[in-house]
Amino acid sequence: MKALRAARMERCIGCHSCSLACARQVHKVLSWNKAGIRISSAGGLSTGFEARLCLACHPAPCAEACPTGSLSQRRDGGVIQKRNLCIRCGQCAEACPVDAIFLDHQVNPYVCIHCGQCVAYCPHDCLEMVDLPRREEEER
Amino acid sequence: MIRDFFRVMVVNLTTGKTSLKELPGRGEVLGGAGLAAHLFREFGHIDRDWDDPEQPLIFAIGPLTGYFPLMSKTCCAFRSPYHNQYTESYAGGKSALSLRFADLDALVVTGKAKRLTAVCVGSRLVDIRDVEYMRGFDAIQTGRVLRKIFPGSGRRSIMRIGPAGENLSAFACINVDTYRHFGRLGGGTVMGAKNLKAICVVGDRGFDLPEGKAYPKLYKHIFDQLTTTEMMAKYHGLGTAVNINPLNALKSLPWKNLQQTSSPQAENISGETFADDTLLRNAACAGCPVGCIHVGFVREQFQTNNQYLYRQVGYDYEPIFSCGGMLEVTDAAEVLRILDVIEKEGLDCMSAGVALAWATEALERGVVTEQDTLLPLKWGDSETYMRAVEHLGRPDNDFYRLLAQGTMKCAKQYGGEDFACVLGQEMAGYATGEVFFVAEGLGFRHSHLDSGGYAYDQKHDEKDVDKALNFLLTDGRERIVLNCMVGCLFSRGVYKEDLLAEALESVGYGDMNGSVADVGKRVQRMRWRLRLQMGYRPDEVVIPKRYTEITTWKGPVDVNYMNALRKAYAASILEMGADPEDEKAK
Numbered sequence: 109m110k111a112l113r114a115a116r117m118e119r120c121i122g123c124h125s126c127s128l129a130c131a132r133q134v135h136k137v138l139s140w141n142k143a144g145i146r147i148s149s150a151g152g153l154s155t156g157f158e159a160r161l162c163l164a165c166h167p168a169p170c171a172e173a174c175p176t177g178s179l180s181q182r183r184d185g186g187v188i189q190k191r192n193l194c195i196r197c198g199q200c201a202e203a204c205p206v207d208a209i210f211l212d213h214q215v216n217p218y219v220c221i222h223c224g225q226c227v228a229y230c231p232h233d234c235l236e237m238v239d240l241p242r243r244e245e246e247e248r
Numbered sequence: 249m250i251r252d253f254f255r256v257m258v259v260n261l262t263t264g265k266t267s268l269k270e271l272p273g274r275g276e277v278l279g280g281a282g283l284a285a286h287l288f289r290e291f292g293h294i295d296r297d298w299d300d301p302e303q304p305l306i307f308a309i310g311p312l313t314g315y316f317p318l319m320s321k322t323c324c325a326f327r328s329p330y331h332n333q334y335t336e337s338y339a340g341g342k343s344a345l346s347l348r349f350a351d352l353d354a355l356v357v358t359g360k361a362k363r364l365t366a367v368c369v370g371s372r373l374v375d376i377r378d379v380e381y382m383r384g385f386d387a388i389q390t391g392r393v394l395r396k397i398f399p400g401s402g403r404r405s406i407m408r409i410g411p412a413g414e415n416l417s418a419f420a421c422i423n424v425d426t427y428r429h430f431g432r433l434g435g436g437t438v439m440g441a442k443n444l445k446a447i448c449v450v451g452d453r454g455f456d457l458p459e460g461k462a463y464p465k466l467y468k469h470i471f472d473q474l475t476t477t478e479m480m481a482k483y484h485g486l487g488t489a490v491n492i493n494p495l496n497a498l499k500s501l502p503w504k505n506l507q508q509t510s511s512p513q514a515e516n517i518s519g520e521t522f523a524d525d526t527l528l529r530n531a532a533c534a535g536c537p538v539g540c541i542h543v544g545f546v547r548e549q550f551q552t553n554n555q556y557l558y559r560q561v562g563y564d565y566e567p568i569f570s571c572g573g574m575l576e577v578t579d580a581a582e583v584l585r586i587l588d589v590i591e592k593e594g595l596d597c598m599s600a601g602v603a604l605a606w607a608t609e610a611l612e613r614g615v616v617t618e619q620d621t622l623l624p625l626k627w628g629d630s631e632t633y634m635r636a637v638e639h640l641g642r643p644d645n646d647f648y649r650l651l652a653q654g655t656m657k658c659a660k661q662y663g664g665e666d667f668a669c670v671l672g673q674e675m676a677g678y679a680t681g682e683v684f685f686v687a688e689g690l691g692f693r694h695s696h697l698d699s700g701g702y703a704y705d706q707k708h709d710e711k712d713v714d715k716a717l718n719f720l721l722t723d724g725r726e727r728i729v730l731n732c733m734v735g736c737l738f739s740r741g742v743y744k745e746d747l748l749a750e751a752l753e754s755v756g757y758g759d760m761n762g763s764v765a766d767v768g769k770r771v772q773r774m775r776w777r778l779r780l781q782m783g784y785r786p787d788e789v790v791i792p793k794r795y796t797e798i799t800t801w802k803g804p805v806d807v808n809y810m811n812a813l814r815k816a817y818a819a820s821i822l823e824m825g826a827d828p829e830d831e832k833a834k
Contacts, residue, residue, distance in 0.1 A: 121539035123532035124345065128314070132457060132467070138314055139454025140345060140403055140534065148402025152395055153426045153531060154543075154560050160402075212454065213372065231475060231484075231537040 109184035110237040114159035119232040129229035144220025162208040162220035173203035184240040254353040262359030275761040279310035280734035282771040284325035298327035299441040301360035308354040310733035318739040320535035329434040333782040340533030341425030346405035349451025361443040370450030386592035387423040400450035410594025412641035413440035417652035419599035427562040431596040483540035488565035489519030500680040505605035517572040546581040559588040569677030570601030582630035593641030602674035615664040620647035666793035680705035682810035699724040711809040729768035776825030786818035
């Protein structure tokens with residue numbers, strides 16, 4: 109399995125093309141928030157940029173926090189999301205240690221599913237897909 | 249959000265109240281420049297001066313903002329403290345996408361706060377806050393403090409003024425997210441007059457995209473065009489600073505208060521030199537993958553024993569021409585140091601540089617004395633120019649108070665009108681010839697961006713008044729179309745009218761009143777009408793004598809050609825801006 113990494117954020121110019129691409133292509137919305145990757149400055153634009161992005165944890169704290177199985181552990185890391193099971197309690201975002209889950213105003217969570225569709229839209233090659241070490245199938 | 253009306257937030261600083269209005273007119277004016285003029289007709293006052301509290305400060309975006317790349321700018325419109333007439337200024341940063349995601353087509357600020365105030369708005373948020381403790385804060389420091397006070401890191405825009413705006417310098421700018429500016433004609437001054445230190449817009453909403461394949465397919469096509477076309481590479485690579493060397497070679501680079509139009513020392517402040525010696529990194533407006541913002545870096549020793557500070561300053565062609573060439577500062581690092589002070593004061597860099605160039609020549613000629621200038625202004629002396637900039641932002645004598653109102657106003661009182669490099673406002677950096685001087689001198693916002701007069705001069709040797717006039721009118725109207733969309737003008741080679749119409753259709757704007765060209769023409773007239781109603785007399789515009797003394801690669805300026813074009817353009821402006829009743833009478 110692959111995971112998205114923001115491997116070269118020192119190159120970031122803050123154009124938000126990755127967030128807009130994720131929102132547009134994966135979620136079919138126009139947004140810079142409803143995306144699995146969000147960009148902000150570290151402390152003002154003169155200090156450079158950082159990406160808020162799922163680190164493909166295993167075990168994933170957000171999946172462990174999810175009371176309905178809407179988020180469940182993906183085999184090698186990260187999560188699988190089933191939106192229809194979500195009750196919008198927001199516990200997943202609270203559990204995420206790196207603020208990678210965005211809750212919209214209706215408390216719908218947006219998290220990276222590591223599909224990599226944003227990579228092509230970054231003009232400075234900040235993003236890449238990397239292989240995760242293979243893990244044995246979890247007992248479900 | 250795709251809608252056939254405009255959603256406008258109106259903040260009244262006198263009452264502290266905010267209202268949301270839904271206004272018709274999408275099909276008539278599209279958005280951006282058209283919407284701004286539309287809103288000024290609704291909220292503005294023809295018969296009151298620029299600093300009347302009821303005069304509005306307007307920020308407007310376009311119908312495609314965020315939907316397509318490089319649809320990433322905002323139009324800021326106001327009655328200018330510089331000439332007391334309606335004008336516009338444009339900037340990007342995160343302002344456009346923040347307004348989009350705040351679900352606003354425009355933000356209008358009216359009234360005047362009792363004490364220094366900052367406003368924060370979003371799709372579910374209004375916060376009007378006393379920030380009197382920030383009085384005197386420079387624009388950079390202001391940004392740092394506001395970042396902590398207001399929410400929305402990463403998805404907001406912070407627009408603020410420095411001391412120059414508070415002190416009502418007529419060319420105070422609005423700093424947008426540190427590296428972008430509503431620079432020209434005093435938007436920052438309007439904020440100062442309202443006791444408005446800053447505006448924060450939080451973009452906290454998202455919107456469904458249209459169903460079907462037309463939109464994603466067109467998006468991909470446009471994205472590919474914009475990121476692969478050679479045209480955009482220039483902006484991304486060296487940036488507009490690349491223009492220094494070619495303009496110098498064409499003897500069209502304003503130098504030493506336009507006493508020269510070229511210099512062998514220009515290469516020391518060329519785009520190549522800036523990139524090689526100072527370029528730290530690129531940055532971008534949100535929604536634009538080009539990354540044309542160039543940030544320079546200069547290290548400065550402030551104590552012995554290897555004690556250094558650094559300055560990080562955005563640069564472009566216009567800052568380098570105005571604070572480099574015009575002042576004969578020929579060290580890239582020293583230009584950045586002057587720009588850094590200008591940024592902090594919150595001044596327009598072109599006006600600041602050109603004003604000080606005039607002051608230097610005026611001092612040299614004895615038109616003014618050191619009692620006026622308070623400093624021994626001298627060509628190339630960056631240290632002294634840095635201190636002079638502070639006097640422009642915080643004037644402490646009559647000379648600087650007047651100079652901060654505009655170079656020509658100062659020259660009219662002290663002398664030296666002939667060599668005040670003012671074309672409606674302090675000039676932009678093109679001494680290419682007659683068409684440019686007329687275009688900027690008479691143009692709607694006295695900008696090189698009103699129409700490409702500087703490009704016309706470079707491509708045409710013949711002196712055909714009709715042909716040049718037709719170019720100014722046509723190119724101007726096409727740029728207005730893009731300004732109604734508030735697309736970045738760098739994308740004008742890609743976003744032609746056909747493509748714009750297709751893009752509008754692909755997201756669901758089907759019911760426009762006429763073609764996009766019709767809208768451009770309509771808005772062109774609206775703007776000129778506003779300007780003329782406020783007293784603009786294009787037929788009375790005087791182009792200062794210095795512009796008649798220029799020699800470019802084509803030889804001396806042809807004064808007869810320039811005068812004929814000026815009169816013809818003035819006549820066209822009067823015609824475009826005529827009242828509808830006059831039109832019916834014809």
